[in-house]
Amino acid sequence: MDNRPIIPFEPKQLRAIVFDLDNTLVSSKMDFEWLRTQIGCPPSLDVLHYSNTIACPTQRASIQQKILDHEVEDAQASYTMPGCTALLKYIESQALHTAIITRNCLQAAQAKVDHNQLGITRIISREHYPPKPSPDALIALAKEWQIAPEALLYVGDYLYDIEAATNANMPSCLVTHGKNSPFVQQASIVVNHLHDLIGLLERT
Incomplete structure (x- = not known):
C-alpha cells in the first residue's frame, strides 16, 4: 500500500x-500452504495472482479449478x-x-x-x-x-x-x-x- x-x-x-x-x-479454514503446494505457487506470491499468470490455458484452468474446489469445500464447513x-x-x-x-x-x-x-x-x-x-x-x-x-x-x-x-x-x-x-x-x-x-x- x-x-x-x-x-x-x-x-x-x-x-x-x-x-x-x-x-x-x-x-475460513483454507490451508493456503497446502493449496500452494498443490498448484505450484511460490510462498511469496498471492495464489490468485499466480493462477492468472499461467500462460498455458489448460494448466491455468486446472489450477483455478483446484482453487475453486478448495473454496467450496471450505464453505460447507464454515460458521x-x-x-x-x-x-x-x-x-x-x-x-x-x-x-x-x-x-x-x-x-x-x-x-x-x-x-x-x-x-x-x-x-x-x-x-x-x-x-x-x-x-x-x-x-x-x-x-x-x-x-x-x-x-x-x-x-x-x-x-x-x-x-x-x-x-x-x-x-x-x-x-x-x-x-x-x-x-x-x-x-x-x-x-x-x-x-x-x-x-x-x-x-x-
Whole structure:
C-alpha cells in the first residue's frame, strides 16, 4: 500500500457497511500452504495472482479449478463469527446498505452466505472486479448506491481489506476477533468482535 492517509470514520455520515467474507463474517479454514503446494505457487506470491499468470490455458484452468474446489469445500464447513448475526440485524434495523466484497469465487461465496443464512444478497466476487486490494468493487458500490466514499465503511480482518478501503478513499474497520493483528495502525477503527461495532455506532 502506498502512503495514502488513513480515512477518518465519521459515524454520523454512515450510510453503508460492507464486509469481507472469510474470517470476517464467517470462518475460513483454507490451508493456503497446502493449496500452494498443490498448484505450484511460490510462498511469496498471492495464489490468485499466480493462477492468472499461467500462460498455458489448460494448466491455468486446472489450477483455478483446484482453487475453486478448495473454496467450496471450505464453505460447507464454515460458521458465523462472533457478533455476526447481531451486527447484521442492527444494519437491517438502521436501513443501511450492505454487501459482501470477497476474493472468493462467486460459487463459494454464495455457498457460504447460504450455508450460514446471512441474508446478504449483494455479493461481489473476483469474477466481477479485480480482487482486493483493488478499490474497484468498493468504488462501484458507492456509485451504485449514490453515496459519498466517506459514508461507506468496509469491514475486514486482513491487510487487503484495509488497503482496498484506503485506495477507495473510504474508512476501514479491522475486526481482530480478540487476537493480535499487525494491521491495527492502518485501519480507521479497530474492534475485537463484530458486535462491538454496534456499541461504537450507538454511542455516537
